[in-house]
Each structure stands twice: as structure tokens, then as C-alpha cells.
Amino acid sequence: MTMMTDVVVENAGKSGRIDWSPYLVGTGIGILSWVAFAGFGDPLGVTTAFSRVASLFAAPVIGSEAVAANSYWKSMPLKWDYGVWFLVGIPLGAFLSAIISGTWRLELVPEVWKERFGPSVLKRFVAAFLGGIVIMYGARLAGGCTSGHGISGGLQLALSSWLFLAVMFATGLVVSRLMFRKA
């Protein structure tokens, strides 16, 4: 059933390249955190605002009365606050960088996935959708994501955030090993 071909995939067809050092980028995010803390009193984070916005999409699915009555969204109602506008900014900035650097490109199935699971777009879309469900449920249960826990919480030396980082990386390593195991 499984193909045993070891395909070496060259990064062909990539027009633009970015040569920024990851340490420079990390320093930039660190300094951005200073501004977020001191200037706005609102550390970098994504999923808290994301779940506020999700209530918009929940209304047509479970009905707006159910959304209004839900105790989670009562504690976290949809409002256009700092976090939600921050979310709007992320794709804008990424788009700007991609256009300027020439790294914008349509991607249906990423190379690493294609190497292991083949070129099926449907297969990749189903996995992305399911992975999306699991990652967001986990983020809300843990109270944050790679940004809110990983970076903002990590830099505050928060116990919760370092537990998050350790468990997240350990689990990721195991799952990745299973998923990319040569069949």
C-alpha cells in the first residue's frame, strides 16, 4: 500500500528568499513584547481574541440564543478590543513581508507533507481541518498558544507557560516521529 520511494524534494520554483537571521527576528519579537507590556498593557497573544471572534461563526451553527447563554462566551464576549484588532494586523504584516520579499506563493500541499503523504489536496485539507480543531481546543484548555503562553508567558517566567512549552514540544516530537515514520 505504502510507497517506499525516498523522494528528495528540492525547493524548486521559490522565487523570493528572505535572509533575515532568526535571532534578529526573535530580538524583534522580544522588543515588540516590551511595547506590548509597557505601551499597551496587553502581551502578545492570539487565541483569546480568536475565541471571541469564533462566537460570530457559532451563531449560525448553534443559534444566537445558545451563544448568548453560553457561560464561556459570557466571560469572553465578542468585542472589538485590542486582541481582536491585533489579529487583524497579523495577516496584514505577513502579506506585506511576502509581497516585498517575493515569497508570496500559493500553497495547497506543503513539501514536507507531499514527501510523506503524497500530493492529495483533499487529504491535506482534511488533516489541516482536524489539526485546527485539536490545536484550538488545546489552546483554550491550556489558556494560550505559542504566542500567549510560549513567548509572552515564557518571558514572564510563568509556571503555567513553561509547563505548556515543555508538554507541547514533547508531545509534538512524539507525534511527529510517529507521523513521519517510514512505513
Next chain:
Amino acid sequence: MTSLMSIAGPILMGAVFGYLLQQGKVTSCNVIENQFRLRDFTVLKVMGTAIVVGGIGVLLLVDTGNTKYYVKDANMLAVALGAALFGVGMVVYGYCPGTALGAIASGSVHAAVGAFGMIAGAILYALSFDWVKAHILNVWALGKVRLPDITGVPDGVWFAALAIGAGAFFVWVEASEAKAKRAQG
């Protein structure tokens, strides 16, 4: 003016964040997957540097009264379970929530499909919240604690150790990568 700033400010902050994520290549699914496969250390380089640089600055800002800590609750069981699910989701999806938003804007269609999964995940969490709150969030709930509080080891020592540890690790990674590159020719 204040209302304009309360919108333009966060949009600008988000845009700088998204710009940096894209410049750092961490909006690439390949880069994230290869971090967990230990073939590409970009994600750890970016996060490690951000934590050390950000943390030392924020520590000084707190000490000089310019900001305060915004620590999340250490509901140990919920954080551990959530982080485990997060690790599974991150490898299957190939993104984390923030990098996914950047990836969508740089042309990744599968990231956009996964974003609808993330919306579904957020809805499922809201629907299960009452049960989770009663049974999971309250287990080993230690509150908003920081490592210096529970260990008695001061902040400065933590950051010195983190900076030295991360620095040594990055030197080793760079040396191994240079060696692998030479071997490749």
C-alpha cells in the same frame, strides 16, 4: 484620537508581529514540521531569542514600575492536557494559531482550511466549558505563579541561566548546521 489609537495601535502591533513571523520563515509549514523532526531549528531560535530579549526587557520595565506581569493561571492539569493536544494539533496542522494567520496571507490555502477547524475547535471548547470548568480547570490550580516565586531563585539568575543555556544551545546548533552543510558540499 484615543479611539483611533485604540484601533490603529493594535493593528500596527499585529502587523509588525506578522511581518516578523513571515521574515522569520516561521509562517512556513515546512519549517514548523522540520522543527519537530529536529531538522530545522528556526522555530526554537526565534522563540528562544524572543523569550530572553523580551524577558530581560520586561523584567526591567516591571522593576522600574513601567508595567506589571500578566501571568496566566497555573491550572496544571488543564495546561498539561491542553498543551498535549496543542502539540498534536501543531504537528498535524503544521502551524500554530498565530503563524497560521500569517501563512494564510502569504498564500497557504491549507492554512485557511485549518483556520475553519480552529473556529470549530473554539466553538467545541465553549460548548464543553461548563464541564471542563467543573472537572479539569480546578485540578491542581496553583494560581498566577511565576518560577521565581515557587523556587525562591531570583529573576536575574533565571535569565542569566536562560541566556547562557540558549546561547550555548544555539552555538552548538549553528556548528552542527555548518558541518552538515559542508558535508553536503
